[in-house]
Amino acid sequence: MLLAIDAGNTNVIFAIFDGDELKTRWRIATDPQRTADEYVVWLRQLLDLNGLDVDAIDAVIISTVVPRALHNLTVLAEKYFRTTPLVAGRGDAKWGVALDVEQPDSVGADRVLNIIAAHETYKQDVIIIDFGTATTFDVADYDGAYKGGVIAPGINLSLDALVGKTAQLPRIALEAPDDDNVIGTTTETQMLIGIFWGYIAMIEGLVARTKAQIGRPTKVIATGGLSILFDDHTDVFDHIEADLTLRGLLILYQRATNI
Structure with a gap:
């Protein structure tokens, strides 16, 4: 095993x-x-x-x-x-994919693994959104080459910054709002709306701009522990792959050992 x-x-x-x-x-x-x-x-x-x-x-x-x-x-x-x-990324487990960016050595291992796994499955242009400590948007073309992406603060980081840098705002639980209302009537609901729907707006806006720049049919794949938090509130994702990075590790291992 x-x-x-x-x-x-x-x-x-x-x-x-x-x-x-x-x-x-x-x-x-x-x-x-x-x-x-x-x-x-x-x-x-x-x-x-x-x-x-x-x-x-x-x-x-x-x-x-x-x-x-x-x-x-x-x-x-x-x-x-x-x-x-x-x-991953070293010796027999070198990436085997093109990193078509100015500083290829600075691309995080998890991001390359996501690209490897997504290309293995979809064989077309993809945008991968990984909801982790940071939220990353990564683009690979139909040949599996990494073309670049976006790094944004993770939603928990955003909430921590909001609470930590203000004197009176309370700490709230991060969860999906009960409805689509975007006019809050309490401090807590206003914070939740700002964090949650603000994040949805960022995701949808960046995906729309990225698709327009690519100019070809593109799959949008979500991964990371918080991806399911947004799935019921936007139609921007084509697929949610919770274990995308792990699948990338498996593929890399199989390639390195010729299994």
Whole structure:
């Protein structure tokens, strides 16, 4: 079985693949100082709870946008799974796709993995919206080449900034409003409307402008933990692929090992 690890700015996701099947996935808060020993205690308990044998893991691939987290994750693979991990974008796991931007080395690993997975499925121009710590909009053409994109503050970051930089605004739960009303009558509803519908307007506006610039039929793919929050309130998404980045890791592993 393959252990695929995606270390993001907020969470590290551990996923188990048995062939092409995603068996399960777990999240833990990103902490570059967390040791391999700490990881494995947590991971062994979750594997056991899911009836999975730790000794069945015979391959590891790691993607990270937090460089300081890579060392301990590598030690985890070598010490406890007795394997040298593949690292996305390096060595045998090089991307294999064109990064047609001015600074290709600065493109986050998760964004390239999303492009790889989306192109494998759709084989046409795509816009991928990833709702994470930041919200990213990435464009790939029909050949799978990365053409660029947009980086915007994630919706939680926006809410945190609004509350943190004001004296009297309360912290509110992030959720979809009960209706389509955009005139709030309380401070809390006004904040929720501003954050939620303001975010919808940003998404729809950027997608419309991006499609116009591409000028060809384009699929819009949403991914990331918060993507389902917006799905019932806009028709801008063609598909929601919750595990797009993990699928990209699997594809990269299969290409690197000729499986």
